[in-house]
Amino acid sequence: EEPDNNDYRLLLADCYDDNGEPERAEFIRVQLALANLSPLDDRYDALQDAEEIALTKFGDRWASPVSQWVEGYSFERGLIEKISVTLPRLRRMGEKIFQYAPIRTINLLEDAFQPQ
Numbered sequence: 001e002e003p004d005n006n007d008y009r010l011l012l013a014d015c016y017d018d019n020g021e022p023e024r025a026e027f028i029r030v031q032l033a034l035a036n037l038s039p040l041d042d043r044y045d046a047l048q049d050a051e052e053i054a055l056t057k058f059g060d061r062w063a064s065p066v067s068q069w070v071e072g073y074s075f076e077r078g079l080i081e082k083i084s085v086t087l088p089r090l091r092r093m094g095e096k097i098f099q100y101a102p103i104r105t106i107n108l109l110e111d112a113f114q115p116q
Helices: 006-018 022-035 044-063 087-100
Strands: 072-076 079-086 105-109
Touching: 006 022, 022 044, 022 072, 044 072, 079 087, 087 105
Parallel strands: 079 105
Antiparallel strands: 072 079
């Protein structure tokens, strides 16, 4: 309901901590920090490294089940907010996708199998 309110994301991070997923909690906090820092900030590079390590190690797991329904996705402030998907797939799977992630940006792809 308030997608720009980071307090809810911090509460979610606390829930992940409380339920045995400290890596996911830390990832949310790292992305929130990056979203609010200038790339010139001394902490930026270390946070960006932590983000990349977490995504490499856990990103596929955290992205499921959304990743099975889209051609591409990206995390913003700890959650999947951007997806790339064909219109036919969005029509079929859109409701499920939106149940699992607070999607704010959709990149519509051409359907490779659509007759010209």
